[in-house]
Amino acid sequence: MSLKIFINGKLLDKDDAKISVYDHGLLYGDGVFEGMRCYNGRVFKHREHLDRLWMSARAICLEIPMTKEQMAHAVEKTLAVNSVVDGYIRLVVTRGAGTLGLNPDKTSDPQVIIIADAIELYPDELYVKGLSIVTAATIRNHPAALSPRIKSLNYLNNILAKIECIRTGHDEAIMLNHKGEVAECTGDNIFLIKAGKLYTPPLDAGILEGITRNVVLDLAREAGIKVFEIPLTRHDVLTADEVFLTGSAAEVAPVSEVDHRAIGNGRPGPITLDLKDRFHKYVRGE
Numbered sequence: 637m638s639l640k641i642f643i644n645g646k647l648l649d650k651d652d653a654k655i656s657v658y659d660h661g662l663l664y665g666d667g668v669f670e671g672m673r674c675y676n677g678r679v680f681k682h683r684e685h686l687d688r689l690w691m692s693a694r695a696i697c698l699e700i701p702m703t704k705e706q707m708a709h710a711v712e713k714t715l716a717v718n719s720v721v722d723g724y725i726r727l728v729v730t731r732g733a734g735t736l737g738l739n740p741d742k743t744s745d746p747q748v749i750i751i752a753d754a755i756e757l758y759p760d761e762l763y764v765k766g767l768s769i770v771t772a773a774t775i776r777n778h779p780a781a782l783s784p785r786i787k788s789l790n791y792l793n794n795i796l797a798k799i800e801c802i803r804t805g806h807d808e809a810i811m812l813n814h815k816g817e818v819a820e821c822t823g824d825n826i827f828l829i830k831a832g833k834l835y836t837p838p839l840d841a842g843i844l845e846g847i848t849r850n851v852v853l854d855l856a857r858e859a860g861i862k863v864f865e866i867p868l869t870r871h872d873v874l875t876a877d878e879v880f881l882t883g884s885a886a887e888v889a890p891v892s893e894v895d896h897r898a899i900g901n902g903r904p905g906p907i908t909l910d911l912k913d914r915f916h917k918y919v920r921g922e
């Protein structure tokens with residue numbers, strides 16, 4: 637059976653799920669999106685993802701043509717029709733079809749798309765040995781140009797950094813901000829552990845406020861770990877005892893090498909593994 641895609645209230649076969657080539661989502665990356673997980677048939681942090689989608693839309697003056705409740709219902713319907721119990725959900729809202737000019741006022745009908753599919757994680761072995769990552773030469777978008785807080789369809793900034801790590805055979809790329817501080821990775825937030833304390837860049841470092849990031853911060857506090865959201869430099873990363881990444885798709889992913897240097901003893905560290913375990917238990921409601 638072909639995958640069914642939700643577009644504007646209709647569930648269409650994947651091959652028939654199409655939008656206009658005049659859609660400004662395609663022409664200009666004008667739109668917003670979310671990536672969510674479903675565990676044991678429940679959408680993880682559904683409300684938080686919808687809140688972030690609506691915040692992103694508001695930031696780009698895009699009105700989503702349904703309520704959060706209607707969107708949540710549409711997500712549940714898309715999961716059910718595709719029998720997805722454990723998987724990944726992509727929500728996309730485009731500006732809609734317009735003219736060839738930039739003017740968003742000349743577009744009509746924002747397109748609401750929901751895709752529920754299998755999840756593509758890093759291969760299992762990477763969670764055992766840890767990711768090898770590099771610092772990209774491409775810095776994160778300047779927050780005054782395009783705020784990284786907006787999860788927009790324009791991901792070229794991240795894609796350029798991703799190309800750098802792929803071309804050099806690495807798993808992810810650290811992106812610095814315009815001040816030279818560590819911001820985040822191309823699709824994940826970054827955390828360090830030093831002397832038993834947990835550090836992650838603050839929101840004003842120019843990062844996406846990851847929903848996994850926020851859960852991990854809470855889980856760490858619950859575990860009695862001191863947590864600091866403070867500016868971090870590449871030096872802090874290279875001299876950390878442990879490094880890990882968080883994201884809806886990646887969950888908690890240990891990092892064993894940064895810029896060709898081993899982190900700690902070159903294997904995933906004990907606090908990382910403990911938080912990864914706590915996260916897995918949390919998402920499955922144990």
Ligand code: PMP
Nearest residue numbers: 823824825844846847848883884
């Ligand atoms: N940073 C960026 C740039 C991202 O695209 C993502 C999501 N893929 C994250 C961080 C992690 O966010 P979340 O935990 O909400 O998935």
